[in-house]
Amino acid sequence: MLKIELLAKHHDREAFRCSEQDLDEYLKKTARQHNEKGISRTFILVDSDEPKKILGFFTLTSCEVITTALPERYAKKYPSRAPAAKLARLAVSIDFQRRGFGKIMMVEAMRRTLAVSENIGIIGFFVDAKNKSAREYYEQFGFVSLPSNPLSLFLPLSTLAVALQRAG
Numbered sequence: 001m002l003k004i005e006l007l008a009k010h011h012d013r014e015a016f017r018c019s020e021q022d023l024d025e026y027l028k029k030t031a032r033q034h035n036e037k038g039i040s041r042t043f044i045l046v047d048s049d050e051p052k053k054i055l056g057f058f059t060l061t062s063c064e065v066i067t068t069a070l071p072e073r074y075a076k077k078y079p080s081r082a083p084a085a086k087l088a089r090l091a092v093s094i095d096f097q098r099r100g101f102g103k104i105m106m107v108e109a110m111r112r113t114l115a116v117s118e119n120i121g122i123i124g125f126f127v128d129a130k131n132k133s134a135r136e137y138y139e140q141f142g143f144v145s146l147p148s149n150p151l152s153l154f155l156p157l158s159t160l161a162v163a164l165q166r167a168g
Ligand SMILES: CC(C)(COP(=O)(O)OP(=O)(O)OC[C@H]1O[C@@H](n2cnc3c(N)ncnc32)[C@H](O)[C@@H]1OP(=O)(O)O)[C@@H](O)C(=O)NCCC(=O)NCCS
Pocket: 018, 019, 020, 023, 090, 091, 092, 093, 096, 097, 098, 099, 100, 101, 102, 103, 104, 128, 129, 130, 131, 133, 134, 136, 137
């Protein structure tokens, strides 16, 4: 059975490879330190039959948004700076890509973001895509590009809630 859990010492970080070396390095060298310092939270997708093996991971953190950078219809709703959640990393092991594991983690990240919004107040969910292909991946979930930088994407809370309802 697939499970999502907070990154811990027993997870085999050394063996993880996706197609982006900086993401592999982040998982190996930085993610646990940042968990411990409270800078971000990295969650791991595992199969309970092989609980050490990392199938994928995602990292959540908070950020401050300069709201004038948002698409106009959102920009006018908010003060000039506002808090938000950020998907700081997302990766699936090279051997397990395109089996829906990215989607499972995205839905979990969105659920966690909604829970944060209900407890501390944030305007939405942000991600910086590495390239056009990653941007297209995020657009499937309702993320929209910022006008000044199409690789920076924003998922408004209202869209996030609807997307989660659809995901069931
Ligand atoms: C991007 C990534 C997280 C997607 O996870 P995944 O488990 O492979 O993708 P899913 O199975 O959830 O979804 C796949 C579907 O999304 C769509 N898609 C659009 N852009 C895509 C992309 N860049 N990569 C994979 N799928 C993409 C496809 O339609 C695909 O469906 P198909 O297999 O029927 O063609 C994963 O491929 C990965 O880790 N890539 C390397 C690291 C990376 O680029 N991370 C994002 C950094 S910003």
